[in-house]
Amino acid sequence: MFPAPLTAPHPMTTPEGEPSIADWSLTPSKVHLNHGSYGSVPRAAQAMQLSLKERMDANPCTWFMGQFEMVAEARAGIAGFLSVSPQDVALVHNASAGVSTVYNSLNFPAGAEIVTTNHAYGAVLQGAERVARKCGGRVRIADIPLNADAETACALVMAEVTERTALIVVDHITSATARAFPVEAIAQAASVLGVPVLVDGAHAPGVLEFPVPDMEGFWVGNLHKFACAPRGTAALVARGPMAGKLEPLIDSWGFPHAFPENFDHVGTQDVTSWMAANKAFDTIQERYGWATFRSYAKELCDYGQSLIGRSFADATGEDPHVEVGMPVGPLRLVRLPKGLATTHEDSHAVRAHISDQLDIETAITTFNGQGFLRLSAHLYNSPQDYETFAERAVPELVRLARAS
Ligand SMILES: Cc1ncc(COP(=O)(O)O)c(C=O)c1O
Numbered sequence: 001m002f003p004a005p006l007t008a009p010h011p012m013t014t015p016e017g018e019p020s021i022a023d024w025s026l027t028p029s030k031v032h033l034n035h036g037s038y039g040s041v042p043r044a045a046q047a048m049q050l051s052l053k054e055r056m057d058a059n060p061c062t063w064f065m066g067q068f069e070m071v072a073e074a075r076a077g078i079a080g081f082l083s084v085s086p087q088d089v090a091l092v093h094n095a096s097a098g099v100s101t102v103y104n105s106l107n108f109p110a111g112a113e114i115v116t117t118n119h120a121y122g123a124v125l126q127g128a129e130r131v132a133r134k135c136g137g138r139v140r141i142a143d144i145p146l147n148a149d150a151e152t153a154c155a156l157v158m159a160e161v162t163e164r165t166a167l168i169v170v171d172h173i174t175s176a177t178a179r180a181f182p183v184e185a186i187a188q189a190a191s192v193l194g195v196p197v198l199v200d201g202a203h204a205p206g207v208l209e210f211p212v213p214d215m216e217g218f219w220v221g222n223l224h225k226f227a228c229a230p231r232g233t234a235a236l237v238a239r240g241p242m243a244g245k246l247e248p249l250i251d252s253w254g255f256p257h258a259f260p261e262n263f264d265h266v267g268t269q270d271v272t273s274w275m276a277a278n279k280a281f282d283t284i285q286e287r288y289g290w291a292t293f294r295s296y297a298k299e300l301c302d303y304g305q306s307l308i309g310r311s312f313a314d315a316t317g318e319d320p321h322v323e324v325g326m327p328v329g330p331l332r333l334v335r336l337p338k339g340l341a342t343t344h345e346d347s348h349a350v351r352a353h354i355s356d357q358l359d360i361e362t363a364i365t366t367f368n369g370q371g372f373l374r375l376s377a378h379l380y381n382s383p384q385d386y387e388t389f390a391e392r393a394v395p396e397l398v399r400l401a402r403a404s
Contacts, residue, residue: 006306008383009299015287021380023287031360031385033304035376036175036203036331039225045280049230052272064268068254070275071264077278078223078235082205084212090236090246090263091274095202097249098220098236099124099169102198103131105246112137112166117144117157117181119174119367122344124200128169137164146367147323150182157181158189165195172201172213172221176365178331178374179324187215196242205235206290207330216240226293226330226378228284229277236263288379297330297377304375304386305332311390312337315398322372334373336364337401341371350400358392373397 012020023042026032032040041049056063071091079086092098108114112135114128120141128139140160144153157170168190173180187197197217204211206226212219219237223229238246238259246259254265284290312320312334320335341347347364350371354360363374375386 230273
């Protein structure tokens, strides 16, 4: 039977004693339980980006002639936040751009194979399919059970590797299933075979104290998710001999330089989000502390997951508990009642219904034909958000499931 709900953590407050949501500009009329999809930018970082835009438009000529130097400075700050050398990291607009950069830069011989998993993010998988089509190869998908532990997950990924494997693409923290993968162990096993690895770490920055794995190869991470940078800010880390192969998606004036300086030149593009990213990291650190974020978000997710799970169990008699191998702090799954959100399209429709009818933003995902509620937590969330979900959204989701 589903365990009784845990005790609610004390709601987070600002150093001035206000509810912490005061540091964000989120609509107060909505409950925001989906930080994981698009993030949310603290007011201080929004203000910083706005002032940078004003400077840019005060004199575009001066701004753009010196933009690459400001990008290099932003890159050094972001490297510090990620605990990596500035020489190992390039800035890109999002995880998708980082992944496409790797796909477009590597050499895929005729018939090459890309290995990934059944948890891969849809767009990342589509990119792999595109590369495979172009070279007349194929994508091999390792089928990893949701509850697989690190050792099993690593073994299942490596079992798909053949002499044709040109790249392994593996999630650091998955989107639909909110679990981690043993990326260092996979990179270690792959290096023995000489196979490069690309880690999709879209969710990792902010969530993990050291988000970049200790490995050679490639890692991409979004800074506009849990790290709260303005959107359009992501890091592409490359280490080892393959780093030199990376080419920016857009040819610009960085061409005489090597990685990562060649990525600092982006032509006439507004990259103020990159320059304001450090303001977001510093705001969280100075006002709350990143370690506090991680412990609070975990406690809140534990509470929300247990409370909402209990409500579903009481209403349906079904067991909403999900056994997730390698769970992560601020992202959690609750199994939805039978018949609900069994396809990708249905999950979008259910999410939109809950947003439109109940003013609750959340993520509904589907994996192997089972619908899940994917809960997120950030500093601006309070136990009341999850209580509102349990009171209002659970009965509606049960009603929808019965009607389906
Ligand atoms: C695991 C994963 N990879 C990649 C992405 C793509 O991120 P973006 O749209 O910022 O490029 C996401 C987005 O949610 C994701 O969850």
